[in-house]
Amino acid sequence: MSPSVPLQEMIRAIRSARTQCEERGVIQRECAAIRAQFRQADNGGRSHNLAKLLYVHMLGYPAHFGQMECVRMIASPRYSEKRVGYLGAMMLLDEKQDASLLITNSIKNDLSHSNQYVQSLALCTLACMGSAEMCRDLAPEIDRLLRASNSYIKKKAALCAVHIVRKVHDLGELFAPAARSLLAEKNHGVLHGAVVLITELCERNPETLERFRKTVPDLVQIMKGLVISGYSPEHDVAGISDPFLQVRILRLLRILGRNNEAASDAMNDLLAQVATNTDSTKTVGNAVLYETVLTVLDIKSESGLRVLAVNILGRFLLNNDRNIRYIAMTSLQRIVGTDHNAVQRHRGTIVDCLKDQDASVKRRALELSLALVSATNIRSMMKELLLFLSSCPLELRAQAASGIFNAAERYAPSQRWHIDTILHVLTTAGGDVRDETVPNLIQLITNTSELHCYTVHKLYRALLSDISQQSLVQVACWCIGEYGDLLLRGECQETEPVQVTEDDVLDALETVLQSHMSAPATRGFALTATMKLSTRITDNVDRIRSIVSIYGSCIDVELQQRAVEYNALFKKYDHMRAAVLERMPVIEKNSPGHTNGESTREAVKEVQPAKVKQAETLLPQQPASQVCDLLDLLGGSEEPLQPNPAVGSTLPVLPVSTSSTAGGDLLDLLGGLEPTPLTPAPTVTVYEKGGVTLTLSSEKQSDSGLTVTLTACNSTDSDISSFTLQAAVPKSVQLHMKAPSGDSLPARGAAKVTQMVALSNPNKVNLKMRIRISYTSQGSAFQDTVQVDSFPEH
Amino acid sequence: MRFLLLFSRQGKLRLQKWFTPIPEREKKKIIREMTTMVLARQPRSCNFLHWKDLKIIYKRYASLYFCLAIENHENELLALEVIHRYVELLDKYFGNVCELDIIFNFEKAYFILDEFLLGGEIQETSKQIVNRCIESSDMLQETMEEYMSKPAF
Numbered sequence: 001m002s003p004s005v006p007l008q009e010m011i012r013a014i015r016s017a018r019t020q021c022e023e024r025g026v027i028q029r030e031c032a033a034i035r036a037q038f039r040q041a042d043n044g045g046r047s048h049n050l051a052k053l054l055y056v057h058m059l060g061y062p063a064h065f066g067q068m069e070c071v072r073m074i075a076s077p078r079y080s081e082k083r084v085g086y087l088g089a090m091m092l093l094d095e096k097q098d099a100s101l102l103i104t105n106s107i108k109n110d111l112s113h114s115n116q117y118v119q120s121l122a123l124c125t126l127a128c129m130g131s132a133e134m135c136r137d138l139a140p141e142i143d144r145l146l147r148a149s150n151s152y153i154k155k156k157a158a159l160c161a162v163h164i165v166r167k168v169h170d171l172g173e174l175f176a177p178a179a180r181s182l183l184a185e186k187n188h189g190v191l192h193g194a195v196v197l198i199t200e201l202c203e204r205n206p207e208t209l210e211r212f213r214k215t216v217p218d219l220v221q222i223m224k225g226l227v228i229s230g231y232s233p234e235h236d237v238a239g240i241s242d243p244f245l246q247v248r249i250l251r252l253l254r255i256l257g258r259n260n261e262a263a264s265d266a267m268n269d270l271l272a273q274v275a276t277n278t279d280s281t282k283t284v285g286n287a288v289l290y291e292t293v294l295t296v297l298d299i300k301s302e303s304g305l306r307v308l309a310v311n312i313l314g315r316f317l318l319n320n321d322r323n324i325r326y327i328a329m330t331s332l333q334r335i336v337g338t339d340h341n342a343v344q345r346h347r348g349t350i351v352d353c354l355k356d357q358d359a360s361v362k363r364r365a366l367e368l369s370l371a372l373v374s375a376t377n378i379r380s381m382m383k384e385l386l387l388f389l390s391s392c393p394l395e396l397r398a399q400a401a402s403g404i405f406n407a408a409e410r411y412a413p414s415q416r417w418h419i420d421t422i423l424h425v426l427t428t429a430g431g432d433v434r435d436e437t438v439p440n441l442i443q444l445i446t447n448t449s450e451l452h453c454y455t456v457h458k459l460y461r462a463l464l465s466d467i468s469q470q471s472l473v474q475v476a477c478w479c480i481g482e483y484g485d486l487l488l489r490g491e492c493q494e495t496e497p498v499q500v501t502e503d504d505v506l507d508a509l510e511t512v513l514q515s516h517m518s519a520p521a522t523r524g525f526a527l528t529a530t531m532k533l534s535t536r537i538t539d540n541v542d543r544i545r546s547i548v549s550i551y552g553s554c555i556d557v558e559l560q561q562r563a564v565e566y567n568a569l570f571k572k573y574d575h576m577r578a579a580v581l582e583r584m585p586v587i588e589k590n591s592p593g594h595t596n597g598e599s600t601r602e603a604v605k606e607v608q609p610a611k612v613k614q615a616e617t618l619l620p621q622q623p624a625s626q627v628c629d630l631l632d633l634l635g636g637s638e639e640p641l642q643p644n645p646a647v648g649s650t651l652p653v654l655p656v657s658t659s660s661t662a663g664g665d666l667l668d669l670l671g672g673l674e675p676t677p678l679t680p681a682p683t684v685t686v687y688e689k690g691g692v693t694l695t696l697s698s699e700k701q702s703d704s705g706l707t708v709t710l711t712a713c714n715s716t717d718s719d720i721s722s723f724t725l726q727a728a729v730p731k732s733v734q735l736h737m738k739a740p741s742g743d744s745l746p747a748r749g750a751a752k753v754t755q756m757v758a759l760s761n762p763n764k765v766n767l768k769m770r771i772r773i774s775y776t777s778q779g780s781a782f783q784d785t786v787q788v789d790s791f792p793e794h
Numbered sequence: 795m796r797f798l799l800l801f802s803r804q805g806k807l808r809l810q811k812w813f814t815p816i817p818e819r820e821k822k823k824i825i826r827e828m829t830t831m832v833l834a835r836q837p838r839s840c841n842f843l844h845w846k847d848l849k850i851i852y853k854r855y856a857s858l859y860f861c862l863a864i865e866n867h868e869n870e871l872l873a874l875e876v877i878h879r880y881v882e883l884l885d886k887y888f889g890n891v892c893e894l895d896i897i898f899n900f901e902k903a904y905f906i907l908d909e910f911l912l913g914g915e916i917q918e919t920s921k922q923i924v925n926r927c928i929e930s931s932d933m934l935q936e937t938m939e940e941y942m943s944k945p946a947f
Binding site: 004007008015051055058059060078080083084087094095096115120124127128129152155156159160163188189192193196234237242245251284290291294324357358359360 | 808809810813817822836838839840844869870875897900901904905908916917922923927930931935938
């Protein structure tokens with residue numbers, strides 16, 4: 001076919017433009033000329049002009065003014081103009097443009113044209129950009145063409161029908177009968193179209209799927225014909241007869257055989273035959289084998305066939321061609337859950353693929369390796385995975401690190417191995433691990449009490465060599481703070497001990513504190529660790545004191561706050577310091593509402609939820625950090641208000657009840673503090689002094705209502721009279737005190753006084769209550785105030 | 795199949811075929827992303843890529859990159875064969891096809907593609923039949939032109 005001269009001249013002109021600006025100029029001129037010619041009456045050059053416009057459009061320039069021209073050209077009687085017109089329609093018009101509706105009529109006419117090439121243009125355009133309305137309009141036409149035309153048109157009509165079904169699902173019913181009859185055709189193009197159409201219908205409608213199951217024998221027959229038949233020059237590709245059709249039939253068989261024993265049985269022989277007879281030296285043979293394997297694994301095939309399929313995948317893994325290895329791993333990934341043992345056999349090859357150069361292959365190998373880790377192969381697999389981690393591309397690091405952690409957690413053969421592995425990961429890829437790694441690791445370390453010495457030695461060494469990996473540094477600081485005494489003792493069974501002095505350790509921590517690489521959280525860890533060491537070392541306490549006081553004026557608010565509190569601990573509450581900074585107990589895996597703090601190694605007493613009893617013996621309030629929003633009905637109390645423990649971000653210096661989050665958020669706790677029970681027993685003692693005990697129990701009445709029962713008891717030897725309770729709650733909470741049961745408490749707990757208080761908390765604020773107790777005993781009046789911060793069952 | 799793109803090693807688009815309706819701006823964005831992704835690949839790497847929820851199959855023939863996007867459930871190796879078949883068809887038609895042929899005769903490249911693929915599926919699996927159809931269509935065009943005594947296209 002002779003080329004279009006005007007078109008080629010324009011293309012040459014555009015290509016010879018040396019700069020973008022020049023090119024734009026040429027194109028603008030051409031477009032202006034084209035526009036002018038569009039406006040003129042019919043001349044011989046219409047198709048040339050539209051072709052030029054389409055070229056310009058491909059370069060990325062706007063060409064919407066050609067849309068109407070396309071519509072006009074399609075309606076033209078000349079084939080050359082129709083051809084370019086339809087091409088333009090497919091390129092410039094899509095279903096969102098209004099002009100696309102205008103060509104519906106032309107398409108309808110052309111579908112019944114006497115010339116099959118005109119018909120084919122219309123079919124092609126409809127299948128490419130037909131909107132839902134167009135499809136609905138023209139569906140009957142397509143159905144007619146499916147039944148009665150030559151094979152050239154039939155194959156196109158079949159794919160057109162596929163497009164229609166995708167756009168308008170309901171029309172599937174219309175094409176089902178015609179599709180069935182098309183399977184009897186000999187022409188491969190028509191057959192292929194029929195298979196695609198049936199696949200589409202079955203995927204969309206389960207009932208249709210049932211009906212088409214009957215075609216399985218026919219499909220098997222066709223496949224057999226293709227596989228066994230001799231050389232057919234028309235369809236042969238590297239020795240395989242029509243691989244495109246084979247693959248489509250296999251896919252349809254897969255859909256029909258899924259979840260159906262009978263259908264799967266009918267195809268077993270055929271699949272075995274294809275799997276064994278197909279030549280796998282070229283890509284095309286492998287494409288057919290690949291599809292066969294996918295089908296075998298998806299239907300209810302017999303086990304022998306499944307093994308054959310997995311072996312084929314294994315062979316693919318050893319193939320030199322990277323593409324084949326890639327798809328082998330993709331397929332193995334899909335079946336690793338169901339056929340785990342079969343895949344395990346190829347573990348060696350898969351692990352080797354970790355070392356492949358190609359990033360896609362590496363990714364697949366990583367996913368598959370992680371899926372294959374089990375209790376038996378954990379040690380060897382972990383070695384490979386850690387090796388991979390040190391050399392893997394950046395985008396895979398996070399995935400590799402978290403995969404390694406999961407595997408280690410599930411299958412760790414020993415605690416020491418587990419800790420070693422995690423430390424290894426932190427040293428190689430510390431920057432890419434997730435945030436919860438640090439608390440998880442800390443918990444793991446605390447739980448392995450026999451390895452504390454070993455762990456702290458390893459971490460100290462790691463800290464000395466590199467302080468850039470934040471997670472590692474945080475864990476190391478924490479450990480040194482906790483177990484610094486073990487480090488200084490200079491002896492260790494598991495590993496070579498270091499001979500350090502206290503100064504060395506403090507030097508290390510100070511380096512972390514001062515380094516610009518340390519994140520604020522890391523510095524917090526380091527400061528706390530330094531503080532903790534004050535009870536574990538003997539000589540350099542002054543040094544610690546000075547460090548702490550320096551950071552009292554640090555710009556970082558968090559550090560400053562910590563330093564100020566530690567300073568206070570040094571100055572006023574030195575006698576508390578040892579108790580406060582004691583070793584942490586074993587931390588349980590947290591869960592909401594779970595009672596924390598098994599104080600197995602604690603010397604500090606069990607702390608009550610309200611902590612008020614001890615609050616009086618501990619620090620007085622720090623006025624600056626008070627957030628007290630209680631309505632002060634009881635104003636005028638001389639006694640200092642108890643410190644408000646769990647409010648705001650104040651790092652609690654006291655042992656506190658974290659009434660809402662007792663999940664043991666480790667990063668919040670000052671070292672040495674004991675995590676306290678969250679949900680105490682239903683009845684709690686909120687006050688105990690001078691022989692008078694006040695207990696509290698609460699019961700949820702409704703979503704926002706709570707009934708609190710206060711019970712008072714007298715354990716002294718003398719009677720108490722005029723016992724009254726007054727209560728105050730935060731502003732948004734409503735309170736209603738019922739009448740007390742009495743106002744005298746006989747001696748030695750002979751009788752109790754109960755008082756019910758109804759609370760309503762519609763805004764769901766943090767519920768607190770201040771209770772004032774007043775009574776007369778042995779002729780003198782007593783008054784006291786207590787604050788309750790947490791309510792049981794709240 | 796979702797789309798087929800042909801572009802040169804400098805990233806210039808030579809052919810685009812979209813099998814689903816996509817707004818113009820979106821098309822431009824996709825073209826940019828594809829060219830960046832494919833041109834950045836190492837010479838001997840895997841021909842398969844993952845992009846959003848699609849698989850991208852690409853193959854380089856001389857100075858042209860053929861980039862085909864398929865659905866997740868389709869067969870990648872077969873897609874490579876589809877690309878290869880299209881190149882064979884072009885080669886048969888133009889006789890030792892090179893990039894310039896496709897530049898100067900882009901509309902013919904489209905006509906050939908439209909005889910091979912339709913609506914995102916393979917239309918004809920026989921090379922000979924596709925070639926014969928193209929020739930017949932060309933013949934029709936020429937004879938119609940002669941008949942109408944207008945200069946040939």
